[in-house]
Structure formats: C-alpha cells, structure tokens
Amino acid sequence: MKLRSQRKMGEVSNIRLLKGVATCLLVILVFWQASLPTSAVEQGYVHGIAVDEEGVELRNVSVRVYTSGGALVATTSTGSDGFFGVYLEYGTYDIDLIKSGYAKKSIAIAVQSNDLDIQDIVLNRALKLSALTLSMTASQGDTISIPFTVGNIGEEAEVVEFEISEPEDWSGRILYQNLKTTKVYISPGQSLMLQLDVTVPVNVDCDDYDVSLTAIGTTESSLTFTVLVLPLSDSVIFCQFPGKSVAPGDTVQFQLKLKNPLGAEMRFKISLDSIPANWTASVKSASGEYVTAVILDSNEFVDLVVEVKSPSTAEPGKEYGISVNVESSDGNIMSSLPLNIVLNEIEKDVKITTKFPEVTVEAGELVQYPITIANLGGTDTLLLLSAEPPAEWKTAFKSGTLEVSRLYLEAGKSENLVIEATPPSTANIGTYEILVQVGSEDGVIYAMMKLKATIVGSYALSLKPSTLLTSITTGGSVTFTASITNTGSTSITGVRLGIEAPEEWESSITPTIIEKLEPLESFTFTLVVKAPEDTVAGDYLITLKGLSDQVTSDSVQVRVTATTPTSWGLIGVGIAVVVVIALVLVFMKLKRR
Incomplete structure (x- = not known):
C-alpha cells in the first residue's frame, strides 16, 4: 500500500516537471516571436559585365552605386571576367563604372525584383582617332597630307605617342602646327588637329596600299588609310592659262609651275623653243631673275614666269606659239608645254x-x-x-x-x-x-x-658757337659755348651737340641732350676741350654740328691755336744762353794759343 502511494507521488512530480518545462519553452517562444520584425526587408541582386568597344571583358573596373539623392551606398570592382555584383534594397540607383584610359560610364537602374541582370556595359576608350578621309589616290613619288583629329574623352590627361605603319620604302611623319612631332599632351575633353604626311616611292608598283596610324596612351586607338598609287605623270610643268590674247607690241606673261615628282633632289634644265622671228621670250623666277635651270627637292614646286614680247609690226589676227621644254639631269623625265598667243587690236583701258x-x-x-x-x-x-x-x-x-x-x-x-x-x-x-x-x-x-x-610744319636747326677762334696750351683745356636754335615751325626733340676733335683730344659737352626745342627757342651748350701734353704747337680745327631726332644743322668749324707752356720757353732760353757762353769760352781759349 505504501509502495503504491510512493509510485503515485512520483508520477505526479514528473507530470508537474513536464508542465514547467513546457511553460518555459512557451514563454521563450513568445519572446522570440515578439523580437522579430513584423515584415522582412526586400533586396535584389544587381549584376553585369564591363566590356570595351570590341566586347572584351574589362578587369579592375571600379563600380560605385549611388542613391537617386547622390549618397554612395555600395562599391565593388570587376574581376578578370569583367563581372560585378552587389545586393541592393528595392529602389532607384545610379551606377558609375570608372577605369583609367576609358570614359566614365553612368547608368540608371530600378531594383524591383530579387535579381537584376544589366548584361554587358560598354566602356569607351578615352583616346579617339578620327579622319574625314580614309582612302585616297597618289602618284608615284607624291607626298600626300592627311589631316586627322585625336581627342581625349576621358577624365584624366593623356600623353599620346604616335606610331606609323607603312609599306616598305614608304616614309611618314606627324605634323602639329607645321612642326614634326611624335608625342603630344591632351587634357581631358580636348581635341587636337594634326597632319599625317606620307611619301610614296617613285619605283613602287601601282596598287592599293594600307598605312596605319596608332595613338598610344593609357589605351590605344588606330586608323587605317588606303592609298591607291597611280602611275607617275610624264608632265612636270603646268600652266592654268596656256593661251592668251594681246595686242601687237605688248608683253604677255604665262604663270607656270614646275614640280619635281621624284623621291630625291633633282636638277631640271629649262629652255624655250619655236620662238617667232623678231619676238623675245625668257623664263624668269617669281622675283624677276632670268632662269635656265632649277634644283628642286622631292615633290617641291617652284613658280616660274614665261615672258613673251611681240614686235609692234607683228600681224594681228594670227596665232603664234612657243614651247617650254623641261628635262631632268638624269634624262628620265622630258616634258614639253606649248603656249599660244593670239594677236588682236585691243584698246587699252x-x-x-x-x-x-x-x-x-x-x-x-x-x-x-x-x-x-x-x-x-x-x-x-x-x-x-x-x-x-x-x-x-x-x-x-x-x-x-x-x-x-x-x-x-x-x-x-x-x-x-x-x-x-x-x-x-x-x-x-x-x-x-x-x-x-x-x-x-x-x-x-x-x-x-x-x-x-x-x-604744315618744317624742321630746321641753326648752330652758333661763342667764338670761331680760340687758343689752348698743350696739356691744358679751353672752355667755350655753342647755341642751337630751332629755326623751323615745328617742335624738335632729342636736341644735342656733335663734336669732331683732333685725334687723342678729349671733349665734354654739358648737358648731353635736351628733350625738346620749341620753334624759335634756343639753348646753349658748354664745351670743354683738352689737348694732350705732347700736342705739337699749331692750329687745329674742331667741327661742331647741331643734332636732333628730326633734322641736322650745318657744320661749323672752330679754329684752336695750340701753344707750349711759358716754363718750357724759359728753359729753352736758358739752354741757348749756356750754349753761347760755352762757345765764347772755347773761342777765347783757341785765340790764346
């Protein structure tokens, strides 16, 4: 009985324990459910692939995501396959893709599902080469000039080098503002106009040829030009108006152009033939010099003039002709150009x-x-x-x-x-x-x-010294004045006094210059002239002249008499007395004997 009661009490305890555990679990579940939000945040996975203009995937492209208000919310970069992906909440965004050497790409998206595939996003290279003409014709030996533009549409400055790929024996160069260049600096958004010069060899076959131009910076851009080479023309001398009409006795001129179509410097002999009787004809340069031969560099032109004069007795109403002949020094090129002149009685006006x-x-x-x-x-x-x-x-x-x-x-x-x-x-x-x-x-x-x-105004100067005759002691100086007067009717500027003194004499003028003299106004200059100590006594001339910015006066000469100092004269007298006394003593001594 007692054993049964104990078992019953144990079962009751187990039931109570199970109820307590269940109650605790229920409380924990209630609190966990209360801690959860009433609804989960919705997000979408946005992804795409960055490629260049040829569809090649671009790695290390910086991807930045902004809200429509401009706040940065996510950043990432592309992998080696150009792929990128980012989780974004539902909404609208702006995505910028940035890579050095490429123009920035911006796209707008709206995230409304859990997966948004933007697919391929094309980034354009920053460097762009462009030209209006990609195909052209040229003769053997020609140099063709092809203008082109290189632009930078990127966000950074570019240092661009040029490479030219041309057929064998062809030559090419890049010109910028008529100067040869191989490298240029281009700021963001800037474009430069340049020129590609290509020289075709003389001995090249007539066919189509490709010339490639590549601009190399952070990225590259290329153009290919197709050149159709035509045979070299036999004619090297040209005249736009080879026939003219003049009156008898008049002179007529024909403007010619002579071109060296070869790829090397060449000398050309020029001559005239079939000149009518009593007519005169000559070949001149554009500056008027008579010409019989010309040396031209490759593809160089020169302007020439053929001048023809008919006699006044020539019969009007007839047509006359002369021939201009050109021959290269190697004999490979010979060309002739006929010129025609019709004589008419035409009234001059x-x-x-x-x-x-x-x-x-x-x-x-x-x-x-x-x-x-x-x-x-x-x-x-x-x-x-x-x-x-x-x-x-x-x-x-x-x-x-x-x-x-x-x-x-x-x-x-x-x-x-x-x-x-x-x-x-x-x-x-x-x-x-x-x-x-x-x-x-x-x-x-x-x-x-x-x-x-x-x-309405004239310029004139007159000069008057204070004396025309003066004297000076050797080694000493003399001072005198000279006045310059504006005798014209217009102001004169930069007035000064010019002096020509004997060699090794010294002179000074005070003042050296005055700015202006009004009409009939005068100014006096002070002159100091010094003679060297070894000056030989005698008369010397000093020439004076009034100078200005507009006019010069007539020259005036001042005679200066140079004398030796008095002390030297007394010394000379003393020496003479001593010599006389010596002679007297010698004479008396000889007389006693």
Whole structure:
C-alpha cells in the first residue's frame, strides 16, 4: 500500500516537471516571436559585365552605386571576367563604372525584383582617332597630307605617342602646327588637329596600299588609310592659262609651275623653243631673275614666269606659239608645254584711283597714298609705274613690303598698291603735287593722277658757337659755348651737340641732350676741350654740328691755336744762353794759343 502511494507521488512530480518545462519553452517562444520584425526587408541582386568597344571583358573596373539623392551606398570592382555584383534594397540607383584610359560610364537602374541582370556595359576608350578621309589616290613619288583629329574623352590627361605603319620604302611623319612631332599632351575633353604626311616611292608598283596610324596612351586607338598609287605623270610643268590674247607690241606673261615628282633632289634644265622671228621670250623666277635651270627637292614646286614680247609690226589676227621644254639631269623625265598667243587690236583701258588724293603732313614724315590700278581692257598688260615728286622728295610704289616699278595686270583684274612719299625735313610750309603715271615700256601713258601733300610744319636747326677762334696750351683745356636754335615751325626733340676733335683730344659737352626745342627757342651748350701734353704747337680745327631726332644743322668749324707752356720757353732760353757762353769760352781759349 505504501509502495503504491510512493509510485503515485512520483508520477505526479514528473507530470508537474513536464508542465514547467513546457511553460518555459512557451514563454521563450513568445519572446522570440515578439523580437522579430513584423515584415522582412526586400533586396535584389544587381549584376553585369564591363566590356570595351570590341566586347572584351574589362578587369579592375571600379563600380560605385549611388542613391537617386547622390549618397554612395555600395562599391565593388570587376574581376578578370569583367563581372560585378552587389545586393541592393528595392529602389532607384545610379551606377558609375570608372577605369583609367576609358570614359566614365553612368547608368540608371530600378531594383524591383530579387535579381537584376544589366548584361554587358560598354566602356569607351578615352583616346579617339578620327579622319574625314580614309582612302585616297597618289602618284608615284607624291607626298600626300592627311589631316586627322585625336581627342581625349576621358577624365584624366593623356600623353599620346604616335606610331606609323607603312609599306616598305614608304616614309611618314606627324605634323602639329607645321612642326614634326611624335608625342603630344591632351587634357581631358580636348581635341587636337594634326597632319599625317606620307611619301610614296617613285619605283613602287601601282596598287592599293594600307598605312596605319596608332595613338598610344593609357589605351590605344588606330586608323587605317588606303592609298591607291597611280602611275607617275610624264608632265612636270603646268600652266592654268596656256593661251592668251594681246595686242601687237605688248608683253604677255604665262604663270607656270614646275614640280619635281621624284623621291630625291633633282636638277631640271629649262629652255624655250619655236620662238617667232623678231619676238623675245625668257623664263624668269617669281622675283624677276632670268632662269635656265632649277634644283628642286622631292615633290617641291617652284613658280616660274614665261615672258613673251611681240614686235609692234607683228600681224594681228594670227596665232603664234612657243614651247617650254623641261628635262631632268638624269634624262628620265622630258616634258614639253606649248603656249599660244593670239594677236588682236585691243584698246587699252587702264584706270588709277585713290580714296585720299590730298593729305596733310609735317616735313620729314612719311605719307602713304593707297591706290588701285584696274585693267578694264580685254588683254593682259605689263604696266610701267612712275611718279614725279617735288625736288628732294622720295617716292616709291609698294606692294606690302616689296617695292615695285612694273606691274603685270591680267584683263579685268585690279591691284591695290601704296605710294610712299617722304618730304625733306627742310621742306617749307605749303602744298606740293606728285604726278603719278601708268604706261607702257614704249612710253605710252594709259592713266595719270595728281596727288597733293600739304606741309604744315618744317624742321630746321641753326648752330652758333661763342667764338670761331680760340687758343689752348698743350696739356691744358679751353672752355667755350655753342647755341642751337630751332629755326623751323615745328617742335624738335632729342636736341644735342656733335663734336669732331683732333685725334687723342678729349671733349665734354654739358648737358648731353635736351628733350625738346620749341620753334624759335634756343639753348646753349658748354664745351670743354683738352689737348694732350705732347700736342705739337699749331692750329687745329674742331667741327661742331647741331643734332636732333628730326633734322641736322650745318657744320661749323672752330679754329684752336695750340701753344707750349711759358716754363718750357724759359728753359729753352736758358739752354741757348749756356750754349753761347760755352762757345765764347772755347773761342777765347783757341785765340790764346
């Protein structure tokens, strides 16, 4: 009975223990559930692959993720396969992909699912080569110039080197602003215009050839140019207008171009043939020198002029011809160019005009008259320019900085020149005329015009020393003055005194210069002249001249008499007395004997 009661009490204890454990587990479960959020945060996995323009995967690309408000929320980088991935909460983002040598790539995304595949993202190289022409033609021996652009669209500056890949025996170079270069510096966002020069050999076969240009910086960019080589033309001399019409007795000029199409320096002989009787013809350079031969570098041009003059007795209405012959020194190139001249009775109509026929100027100052010479006739004409200025005036016809005396003017064309006239600084106030004439070499005047210049001020200096005769002791000095007067009607600047003294004499002038002298104003300079101690007694001349920035006075000479010091004279007298006494004593001694 007692044993049964004990067993019953044990079962009750076990039941109570199980209830306590269950209660504890229930409490823990309640608290754990209470600690959980009411709903989990939703995220998506964003991934993609960074590639270049050819689809090659890019490694080590920096990937930065920003919220739409600009806050950085994630960073990563691509692996060797160009892949990147990042977990992002649902929302909108901006992703920047950055790699040195490439332009920054920015994309906008919206994360709305647990997986977002952006797929391939293309990054453009920072360096970009571009050209308008990728194919061209050239003759054997030609040098072709190909303009191209290199740009930097990246975020960093680039130092770019160029490599040229050309066929064998071809040569190429890069020019920037006409200077040869192999390397350039390009700032972010900057573009440079350059030029690729390619020289085609003379002995190359006629075919298509590829020339490759590569720009090398952090990355590379290339262009390939295709050149179709054509046979070398037999003609090396060209004239745009090989036929012209002139009046009998006139001179006609043909503008020629001579080209060396070869790949090396060459000498060309030039001659004229089939010149009609009593006609004269010559070949000249653009500067007017007579030419019989020309040396040209590879692909170099030279401008030449063939000048032909028909006699005034030549029959009008006929066509005449001459031939220009060119031969290379090696004999491989021979070319001939025919020139035709038709003689017609054509009336000359030449006009000369200016906008400013009258000007005002100060004496000694340069004056310029812009003029226009027009050939309104129907034939090209060689004009002789002349001007008749007043006495001591200087005149010149100028085209830019070039002084001209003859002008070859084509029919219907005009030429702007400048007549420069300089009156003497001593010209008097008044109005002066300059006669301008345009005519032929035979003395026929086609047009004339009068130009006027009014002198409103003149320059003149006079010089007057305080004495024209003075004396000086050898080894000593003498002081005198000289006055300079502005006798003109205009202010004079930089007034000074010039002096020419005997050799080894010393001189000083006080003051050395004055800034300005008004008309009729004078100024006195003080001169100190010193003679050397070994100066031989006698008369010497000192030449004085008034100087200024505008005019010079006439020279004035001052006579200076140099004498020895008195002490030396007494010494001389003493020596003479001693010599006389010595002679007397000798004479008395001889007399006693």
